[in-house]
């Protein structure tokens with residue numbers, strides 16, 4: 442969740458790439474494709490022009506232009522209203538007329554960007570022809586031209602491929618998953634409130650209701666504060682899907698624990714295709730110490746109530762990191778805690794960074810969402826899987842969620 446340094450580099454070094462915040466992309470393609478009046482008799486007629494769109498759930502790209510089979514674009518750049526930080530990493534668009542062409546995309550101004558400016562061998566964008574099965578684009582390169590240009594090229598096996606920074610998990614997909622999951626007999630679904638644009642913020646409660654709640658521990662899991670951090674969503678949903686899978690290993694986790702899961706704090710940002718921000722361009726993770734984000738206010742009030750009754754035994758805040766200095770999966774967690782070694786034994790989370798009031802100033806704590814630890818006084822862990830690594834698949838991310846559930850169960854049974 443911490444891409445500040447890179448973002449500032451983008452701002453400092455390449456102010457010319459800044460675009461109006463969340464402006465609609467402005468296609469600059471040649472549009473005079475219908476002027477050939479004798480196409481029927483012209484055996485050498487040009488194929489229809491390549492097109493591009495982002496006007497769908499979680500779609501995002503900065504200004505683009507198309508010349509022949511080459512798209513030139515920049516990333517959608519947003520300046521946070523509360524922190525002033527600049528973020529640009531999420532990209533998700535659809536081509537039209539791609540079949541039979543070798544299409545090149547040149548992303549300009551990516552110097553300092555964690556996904557495209559560094560380690561391109563690990564930052565392979567993904568594409569899909571059906572919206573659910575994703576492949577990597579393996580032909581890519583970077584050059585110092587135009588403030589850093591990341592170029593990728595592919596011959597797509599379909600006419601309208603969708604292309605993204607990483608496996609998308611759009612708003613409607615996650616909202617639908619949540620509503621479907623809430624119908625499971627082991628789960629219940631509650632609407633905590635609505636986002637600034639009126640989208641529901643849900644909480645799932647999952648436990649074996651045949652076992653009395655008294656004596657159960659309560660684990661609270663928060664997801665998707667940051668709109669584009671989809672690796673965290675795949676892990677979070679993998680955890681919940683495992684709990685409800687009927688596998689024998691999941692049974693003690695249902696008998697002994699109450700899982701309270703808010704899968705998507707920031708549904709507006711997800712729907713709008715933001716890298717991080719809410720619809721009001723706020724970084725929700727920086728608003729835990731104030732009342733400026735309605736989404737945070739809703740979840741904070743709920744957390745405070747849970748902390749009083751029945752009490753919280755563990756809090757997980759599921760992000761994914763996009764910092765190009767950290768090519769591993771890490772966790773912010775209190776120094777000396779006993780859970781991280783257990784988690785590390787089960788999962789790929791292999792690095793712990795200190796968190797909590799003892800490791801940050803008040804402003805730092807607020808920025809990192811650690812203000813939660815001030816109001817909760819409970820063990821809190823910020824999970825930061827790295828979406829950089831090219832070996833990830835959706836299935837392997839979901840598997841990390843399952844393993845995290847088992848680590849939590851193992852720790853409480855210690």
Ligand SMILES: [Zn+2]
Nearest residue numbers: 442667760761
């Ligand atoms: Zn984050």
